[in-house]
Amino acid sequence: MADLRRKTGPSRPLGELTEALRRGERRVTGPRLAILQVLREHRRPLSNKEVLALLPQGYCDLATVYRSMHLLRRLGLVQRFDVGDGVARHELRDAGHDGHHHHLVCRRCAQVVAIDCCLLEEVERELSRHSGYQALQHRLEFTGICPDCQQR
Amino acid sequence: MADLRRKTGPSRPLGELTEALRRGERRVTGPRLAILQVLREHRRPLSNKEVLALLPQGYCDLATVYRSMHLLRRLGLVQRFDVGDGVARHELRDAGHDGHHHHLVCRRCAQVVAIDCCLLEEVERELSRHSGYQALQHRLEFTGICPDCQQR
DNA sequence: GTGATTGCAAAAATTTTGCAAATTC
DNA sequence: GAATTTGCAAAATTTTTGCAATCAC
Numbered sequence: 001m002a003d004l005r006r007k008t009g010p011s012r013p014l015g016e017l018t019e020a021l022r023r024g025e026r027r028v029t030g031p032r033l034a035i036l037q038v039l040r041e042h043r044r045p046l047s048n049k050e051v052l053a054l055l056p057q058g059y060c061d062l063a064t065v066y067r068s069m070h071l072l073r074r075l076g077l078v079q080r081f082d083v084g085d086g087v088a089r090h091e092l093r094d095a096g097h098d099g100h101h102h103h104l105v106c107r108r109c110a111q112v113v114a115i116d117c118c119l120l121e122e123v124e125r126e127l128s129r130h131s132g133y134q135a136l137q138h139r140l141e142f143t144g145i146c147p148d149c150q151q152r
Numbered sequence: 153m154a155d156l157r158r159k160t161g162p163s164r165p166l167g168e169l170t171e172a173l174r175r176g177e178r179r180v181t182g183p184r185l186a187i188l189q190v191l192r193e194h195r196r197p198l199s200n201k202e203v204l205a206l207l208p209q210g211y212c213d214l215a216t217v218y219r220s221m222h223l224l225r226r227l228g229l230v231q232r233f234d235v236g237d238g239v240a241r242h243e244l245r246d247a248g249h250d251g252h253h254h255h256l257v258c259r260r261c262a263q264v265v266a267i268d269c270c271l272l273e274e275v276e277r278e279l280s281r282h283s284g285y286q287a288l289q290h291r292l293e294f295t296g297i298c299p300d301c302q303q304r
Numbered sequence: 305g306t307g308a309t310t311g312c313a314a315a316a317a318t319t320t321t322g323c324a325a326a327t328t329c
Numbered sequence: 330g331a332a333t334t335t336g337c338a339a340a341a342t343t344t345t346t347g348c349a350a351t352c353a354c
Contacts, residue, residue, distance in 0.1 A: 027328050027333060048319085061336050066319065082234030086344070087318075124294070131256055131265055133296030140272075140292045147284035179308060179353050200344085213311050218344065238319070239343070309352070316345065327334070 012092065014040065017077060024075045031060040035068050036077075036092075045081040045089030164244065166192065169229060176227045183212040187220050188229075188244075196266040197233040197241030197255065235264060258298035267294075 017036050018028045026032075038054045039046065046054075048065045069090050072078040078090045124136045169188050170180045178184075190206045191198065198206075200217045221242050224230040230242040235257050241264065254267040276288045
């Protein structure tokens with residue numbers, strides 16, 4: 001499922017990522033760079049242990065991976081996935097994450113259609129009124145079978 | 153959008169649930185009955201600790217709640233949700249439809265509100281017409297800051 | 305009675321944290 | 330030089346498991 005979400009094309013340049021760190025007034029350290037490299041090269045949800053294993057032998061501590069992942073998530077660079085086995089996984093997000101939008105993904109071929117408009121602003125306002133929750137955000141993903149795949 | 157929040161009334165009759173246990177050749181025990189009662193009365197994703205706390209004082213062991221929840225999941229009676237705080241939650245599934253609905257999760261305390269109606273059936277139809285995709289499904293999750301956390 | 309189920313306690317596994325030393329800016 | 334970040338070890342959680350006692354059928 002995670003693979004279906006992935007957009008084709010190269011991942012974000014490392015420079016952009018370190019830039020995001022600096023914007024957040026965080027330091028660009030060896031471990032953080034290395035972790036970002038791993039995430040760039042393996043674009044699927046990785047557990048922290050997997051990330052550690054993909055780093056040069058003994059390069060950094062598991063605790064550092066945990067801390068870095070928290071940071072990257074706060075900065076919006078990474079998205080967390082819970083697959084249902086009690087282990088958190090993280091995946092690098094695509095560049096356009098500030099421009100909020102949704103995707104429609106084919107479950108067969110993973111072709112992606114971007115949905116430009118955000119469909120849920122009105123719903124969000126209503127929901128906030130009814131629930132008392134504030135600062136609402138949402139994450140919406142559609143899947144289906146694309147026209148091409150329907151013919152096969 | 154009148155009533156977004158799930159009505160808290162009991163759902164599936166208890167008899168139907170114990171029936172499912174028997175069909176699975178599992179025994180109907182006190183702890184299992186009590187856990188099912190709790191799930192029937194609180195129809196939102198509950199952690200195992202929450203379930204235990206909602207049972208009569210000292211009524212059963214946390215390990216039993218874990219084991220029961222595994223069983224109920226294998227039997228398809230409950231659905232597991234991972235909200236992103238490292239704690240698994242379970243919710244009773246509805247008999248009739250697939251149990252599809254959405255959640256509103258507090259980003260601070262992970263408290264969950266179930267949203268009874270599916271907001272996107274109409275959107276899905278529109279989207280299907282415009283994109284040509286078929287058999288659409290979606291996953292939608294709202295997050296926000298719950299009223300309690302707003303005060304802290 | 306037989307076999308599944310429970311409680312208890314102990315173990316596993318994941319994640320977080322305190323603090324001195326090292327690193328980045 | 331100041332402040333953040335790291336490693337290490339220890340702690341805190343969440344979840345699982347072994348086993349004798351108990352319970353459902």
